[in-house]
Amino acid sequence: MAAATVLLLGAAELPAADPPAQAASCSACHGVEAPSLLPGVPTIHGMPQLVIENALYDYRATIRPCRKPGCDEPSDCPPLDFCSIVAGLSDQDIAVLAEWYAGREYVPLPQEYDPGLAARGALLHAARCENCHGGGGSRPQDQASILRGQPRDYLVNAIGDFRQERRIAVAEMHVMLQELSAEEVAALVEFYLSPRD
Ligand code: HEC
Ligand code: HEC
Incomplete structure (x- = not known):
């Protein structure tokens, strides 16, 4: 059953590995x-x-x-x-x-988003975030987490945690996020919800 699902998703190149016991919860x-x-x-x-x-x-x-x-x-x-x-x-x-x-395959969550705001968010992302969150926020090799296609509520909470210094940020990322207006944050979130081209 699990093997068939993996094949259907086209992820056959990933090693077929059962989850470790620790992942049960x-x-x-x-x-x-x-x-x-x-x-x-x-x-x-x-x-x-x-x-x-x-x-x-x-x-x-x-x-x-x-x-x-x-x-x-x-x-x-x-x-x-x-x-x-x-x-x-x-x-x-x-x-x-x-x-x-x-080692598993990341799959973005399809969600509704505002295309106008997302277009504005794309420009902001390119100017301020792409350096570390490459591929439009989707490249795991950057070691800076994957933003693209994460659930809306999670993105809003995560950005809010940095802005309110409830979470430590490397490279002064929290300062960068604090400098954004609420509208700019909203635009970035819509961009991360939009599908990749
Ligand atoms: C009851 C639900 C629940 C269970 C069970 C759970 N998580 Fe989570 N996990 C969450 C929520 C909610 C968040 C987001 C919290 C926040 O806003 O920071 C989260 C966040 C995370 C993150 C942070 C991801 C990021 O982008 O920074 C990691 C890593 C994680 N969980 C791993 C695990 C692992 C590994 C297990 C099993 C040992 C586990 N979680 C079990 C609900 C759960
Ligand atoms: C100097 C590099 C750098 C820049 C520039 C940067 N980030 Fe980050 N960001 C990181 C790193 C590294 C992490 C992982 C932090 C951690 O593990 O706690 C991260 C994590 C995040 C997270 C949390 C993701 C998660 O999984 O919980 C969000 C949201 C985020 N960044 C948004 C942004 C936005 C929006 C911008 C542009 C305004 C930005 N970052 C610019 C390096 C950067």
């Missing part, structure tokens, strides 16, 4: 395969290994706000607590999880 929110379907829950399949590792260390050390998934109906929310799950991960668990998820 992750799929309820992040999905068995990309993309993540719960609002506010990022897709972690195919993200850079270092970014996944850093994120898990930061959540575990409670220096990054740990949030519950958004759900359309309260009954849709998995009965799991992300914060307790990360609190219980060992360094070894984090290494195994980061390596496995980084």
Whole structure:
């Protein structure tokens, strides 16, 4: 069943690897395969290994706000607590999880977006973000996370966390985000929701 799904997605070039035991509690929110379907829950399949590792260390050390998934109906929310799950991960668990998820295929989540704002966001991205978030925010080799096709609520929360200094940013990225107006942030978000050409 799993093998057939992989073939249908055309991801046959990726090594067929069963998820490690540590990932059993992750799929309820992040999905068995990309993309993540719960609002506010990022897709972690195919993200850079270092970014996944850093994120898990930061959540575990409670220096990054740990949030519950958004759900359309309260009954849709998995009965799991992300914060307790990360609190219980060992360094070894984090290494195994980061390596496995980084080796999977990233799939952007198709979402509605405003084309006018997205066009403005594309210009802003090219001028200020593309240096580090290459390929229009989609290139994992940049080690700067994948922004393109992440769920809207997640993007809004992530940018807000940097702007309000709830999250540490390398290379003064939080200062760069603080300098943007609310309209510019909205335009960037619409751009990251738009499909790649
Ligand atoms: C109950 C739901 C839930 C479960 C279970 C869960 N997560 Fe998450 N995860 C979230 C949410 C919500 C966020 C976004 C939090 C925020 O806004 O920063 C997140 C964020 C992340 C991020 C940060 C991604 C980024 O772009 O910076 C990583 C990495 C991650 N989770 C890995 C895992 C792993 C590995 C597991 C299993 C050990 C797991 N998660 C289990 C809900 C969950
Ligand atoms: C100097 C390099 C650099 C520039 C320029 C930069 N970023 Fe980043 N950004 C990073 C790195 C590195 C990370 C991963 C940070 C981490 O792991 O906590 C990141 C992470 C992010 C995240 C969080 C993604 C996630 O998965 O949680 C968002 C959102 C983001 N950047 C938006 C932007 C936007 C918007 C711009 C342009 C206005 C921008 N960045 C410019 C380096 C940069």
